[in-house]
Amino acid sequence: MAKNITNKTLIDLHACMVRIRRFEEEAGKLMEDGKIPGALHLYVGQEAVAAGVMAHLSNKDQITSTHRGHGHVIAKGGQFSPMFAELYGKSTGYCKGKGGSMHISNMALGILGANGIVGGGPPIAMGAAFSNKFRKTKQVAVTFFGDGASNEGSFHEAANMAALYQLPCVFVCENNGFGEYTRQTNHQAVTDVADRAAGYGMPGVVVDGMDVMAVYEAAEAAIKRARAGDGPTLLECKTYRYYDHVGVRGMGLTYRTDEEVDAWKQRDAINSFEAVLLKQGVLTAKKIENVYARADEEIKEGVAFAESSPFPTEEDLLEDVYFVGATS
Amino acid sequence: MSEALKEGPRMLPYVSAITEGVRQVLQEQDNAFVAGEDVGQAGSVFGYYQGLLAEFGDRRIVDTPISEKGIIGLGVGAAATGCRPIIDVMFMDFLGECMDEVANQMAKMRFMFGGGATLPVTVLTMAGAGMNLAAQHSQSWEAFLAHLPGVKVLMPSNAYDAKGMIIAAARDDNPVFVVMNKMSLAMQCEVPAEMYEVPLGKAAVVREGTGFSIFAMGRMVHEALAAAKTLEGLGVDCEVVDVRSIQPFDSETAVASIKKTHRALVVHEAVRFGGFGGEIVAQLQEEAFDYLDAPIARVGAPFSPVPYSPALEKLYIPNAERIVAEVKKVLGI
Ligand SMILES: Cc1ncc(C[n+]2csc(CCOP(=O)(O)OP(=O)(O)O)c2C)c(N)n1
Secondary structure, three states: OOOOOOHHHHHHHHHHHHHHHHHHHHHHHHHHOOOOOOOOOOOOOOHHHHHHHHOOOOOOOEEEOOOOOHHHHHHOOOOHHHHHHHHOOOOOOOOOOOOOHHHOOEHHHOEOOOOOOOOOHHHHHHHHHHHHHHOOOOOOEEEEEEOOHHHOHHHHHHHHHHHHOOOOEEEEEEEOOEEOOEEHHHOOOOOOHHHHHHHHOOOEEEEEOOOHHHHHHHHHHHHHHHHOOOOOEEEEEEOOOOOOOOOOOOOOOOOOOHHHHHHHHHOOHHHHHHHHHHHHOOOOHHHHHHHHHHHHHHHHHHHHHHHHOOOOOHHHHOOOOOOOOOOO | OOHHHHHOOOEEEHHHHHHHHHHHHHHHOOOEEEEEOOOOOOOOOOOOOOOHHHHHOOOOEEEOOOOHHHHHHHHHHHHHOOOEEEEEEOOHHHHHHHHHHHHHHHOOHHHHOOOOOOOOOEEEEEEOOOOOOOOOOOOOOHHHHHOOOOOEEEOOOOHHHHHHHHHHHHHOOOOEEEEEEHHHOOOEEEOOOOOOOOOOOOOEEEEOOOOEEEEEOOOHHHHHHHHHHHHHHOOOOEEEEEOOEEEOOOHHHHHHHHHHHOOEEEEEEEEOOOOHHHHHHHHHHHHHHHHOOOOOEEEEEOOOOOOOOHHHHHHHOOOHHHHHHHHHHHHOO
């Protein structure tokens, strides 16, 4: 057990992961029931990364997320009601129903958007980090991206510039072993994306992304370093997505074996963390149960809110294309 | 009686017509190969390369990293040096990642080199809204491409054209984009088994009429046909022209239609402002001004990114109803 993590933090990390897991399971069901349209890229399996990193960020710090963004939004403070409303395409959603799953964002929470473009996030986070340095704030910008995204030029350009300008930026690669249906060994010649950090003059760190405490500690070091003005870090978290690239089905897929999925599930971030928390007496079985019950309550409220909310109307269509009014 | 006739027409969905076109090109051209994201093992996220990896092997069906700049660059470099690449850009929106390779390299290389380089590269890509995939997975960017001297742009509205255009594109010694539509993948029509070309630069009159011309692009052709049916009930005899080839544009067929009908509307799924419809209108007023009895109407998407919400997307995408309304406006009925 990590030495420096307080019980309160441990409890928060756990609750965060459970909230993400339950939200995603429910969102998947709603998608299968045809209540949520479009495509959902679900985060189930990767919860420890969002929880462990975001624990060190305040609302003032910024993140950029990916197409697989719900977990990041929740860990950054996203509320279920406006999230579900967004997924339903309702006007009460975080983006008034205009963005949906792939563009869910909330500036007040420091979320510079999920992104439908793979590799869309890193340059934007680098820009936010530039702004943080320029404005002399102590804010940090964190960009989440996949192993697949680490092959986009945008990642490399952002990494180089962040290191060059010593920006308060942290690059968190969630290496879940696949870009869509292509295994990492078939899309890049390196095993550790973190190795790429050396090419840009920043530290590269590999961490077990199924171990929330390990992620927490590694992220702490990287974010502290960024906040202190010592420049960016590339933090690679080895993880796995339990579901298919899009949607819910996780087993019986052609591009991976069920045994492989099972092996990762054996190391499930939530289950293994709960075992630790029980053993340490940080939480009791009853208290853990309550965490799930609270998450389910939140889901019920969120879904009811989404379902009873109105759809946007024709007038909303042409709104928000430009800023209109007095200069911000 | 031939076998085909005995068995009835050979119906194929758009998605399989793509596969068949690509397969026949690979059989015909030894130096052709397919490269793109998830084209091999996965057979494309839309399923249209299904089976090709098994048939042709990974030398010719190449799975790439998520690196669009690299993928288009691969196509340009390989085309310039003796290959005939078929490059897959999964969603047209992702062209944003590689616009330099498209606009500054692929489109201009031959000209800049004084004709020294030949680039027989085909790019297959998927456009269109309608699946609630929001602003970055639903766009129609054909006008961007058509604005680039050096590339050709085709838009198949049906399975027959999809196959024939892929073959024509692959046999052409220039960069050709085949802009396909993701909502049309299941749509069937008769597709001959043999190899054939849908010639570049040729529009198709898909419904003859004398009272009004509708020039439609891509999936909007089907909306235009539905509109024509409705308008027939109102006593308007519409001609529907499937533009098919954006660059080169077949102004001859368009002018011939205007000479018959004297009134017209253009429709595309892309944003109306700055869309290719404007170019059609301009050419028609240049070449057939004397035959026009009314201003040419335009139907396209509103000036906003594609919205996610089904409630908004429904309002966003042009459809038969809007075409009918605009035609009625022109006719004052
Ligand atoms: C520029 C761009 N290219 C391709 C895609 C299609 N696409 C969506 S997600 C994805 C895989 C991304 O893999 P990775 O970055 O590892 O993230 P993961 O899905 O594993 O979370 C691809 C290829 C896209 N959305 N944007």
